[in-house]
Amino acid sequence: MTGMLVPWWEDTRRRYDGLVVERLGLRGRLGEVATYALAGGKRIRPLLAEAIGEALAAPSDAVTRVAIAVEYLHTASLLLDDLPAMDRARERRGVEPAHLRFSEADAILAAVTLVARSYAIMLGDREDDMGMRHSMAQRVSSTIVGMAGGQSLELAIDTEARRDDVESIHQRKTAALFALVARLISTATGADDSTMTSFVRFAEAFGAAYQIWDDLQDRGVEGEQRGNLACLVGADPARQMARAHLRGARDALGQLGTPSTLLSLCVEWLSESLEAVA
Numbered sequence: 588m589t590g591m592l593v594p595w596w597e598d599t600r601r602r603y604d605g606l607v608v609e610r611l612g613l614r615g616r617l618g619e620v621a622t623y624a625l626a627g628g629k630r631i632r633p634l635l636a637e638a639i640g641e642a643l644a645a646p647s648d649a650v651t652r653v654a655i656a657v658e659y660l661h662t663a664s665l666l667l668d669d670l671p672a673m674d675r676a677r678e679r680r681g682v683e684p685a686h687l688r689f690s691e692a693d694a695i696l697a698a699v700t701l702v703a704r705s706y707a708i709m710l711g712d713r714e715d716d717m718g719m720r721h722s723m724a725q726r727v728s729s730t731i732v733g734m735a736g737g738q739s740l741e742l743a744i745d746t747e748a749r750r751d752d753v754e755s756i757h758q759r760k761t762a763a764l765f766a767l768v769a770r771l772i773s774t775a776t777g778a779d780d781s782t783m784t785s786f787v788r789f790a791e792a793f794g795a796a797y798q799i800w801d802d803l804q805d806r807g808v809e810g811e812q813r814g815n816l817a818c819l820v821g822a823d824p825a826r827q828m829a830r831a832h833l834r835g836a837r838d839a840l841g842q843l844g845t846p847s848t849l850l851s852l853c854v855e856w857l858s859e860s861l862e863a864v865a
Contacts, residue, residue: 592852596634603633603654610655610708613700620689620697624662627680631797632657635853636768639786642847649775652709657768659705660727664734664760666698673742702731709771722774730767733759741814753816757798758791765794782843789839789850796832796857799825803864822865829861 607625611618633654640650669676669684670691676684686694706727710720737759740752769790773783802817803825817825836854840847 592849592856595849596856599634599637600630603630603658606651607655607658611704613704616689616693617696617700620685620693621662621701623688624666624685624694624697624701625658627682628658628662630658632661632764632768635765635790635793636772638847638849638853639769639772639790641849642786642843643772643776643778643782645772645776650772653768653771653775656705656709656727657764657771659701659708660731660734660767661764663698663701663705664738666694666701668738670694673738719774723771726767726770726774730763733763737763744814750816750820753814753819754795756814757795757816761798761801762791762794765790765797785839785842788842789836792832792835792839793854793857796829796836796861799829799832800857800861800864803861826861830858833858833861 604626608622611621611625613621636650636654636657639645640647640653665679666685668674669679670686677687678684682688684694685697706724709727710724737756740759741756744752744756766787769786770783773786778786799816802815803822805815806817806822816828820828833854837851840850840854
């Protein structure tokens with residue numbers, strides 16, 4: 588990893604490992620299931636939130652709210668994706684997925700609860716004007732609907748999957764959550780439309796490249812073939828597509844008046860990681 592990024596990355600990840608559990612506010616079995624599901628993540632979305640927050644000089648509380656809320660949405664999507672009715676996952680982050688460790692019902696209830704907690708963390712006790720609250724709620728809602736549509740499209744994929752379909756799935760699921768981070772922090776800081784557009788373009792491109800990197804790592808993993816772009820087009824073409832997305836991310840950063848050191852380092856880290864994976 589790019590040297591300057593290492594200490595910041597590790598410190599931020601450790602902090603959010605604690606925060607995502609502390610802010611749950613859940614007891615009993617439901618809290619146990621949600622805590623289990625949240626464990627072991629890379630925290631790439633909170634890391635992106637912190638980097639965008641740094642670039643926009645956003646209040647730390649606003650950044651933390653967005654980071655935790657989006658991490659809850661991401662974890663909820665994993666809980667549902669892993670179910671036998673979806674991807675029939677046997678492993679998640681090196682351990683049993685929640686529906687096998689507990690039960691399918693527990694996993695579903697935890698997913699629904701995490702979505703609810705996402706809204707509560709972001710909007711529940713905010714003192715911002717109602718227009719901002721309404722805008723942020725709409726952005727979260729439309730992202731969730733898009734993610735559901737992406738998963739529905741993935742479930743329909745068979746051996747004749749098309750590249751356009753897989754790219755659409757990536758856009759609706761992975762890239763959409765990255766873009767949501769950019770939209771929410773931009774909204775919270777009152778950024779103008781042009782600035783928000785640049786950050787969203789960056790986040791979408793970075794998210795698309797990140798998903799391809801993830802696909803490259805999962806090529807040989809059982810149960811990770813459907814919707815895997817690297818499996819569909821091959822490793823080298825997929826890597827070329829990821830490089831193009833990273834060029835788009837750099838271009839988006841270049842349109843900002845003040846360059847962000849952290850966001851630039853994130854791009855270079857992903858670029859290095861992309862070349863390192865077999």
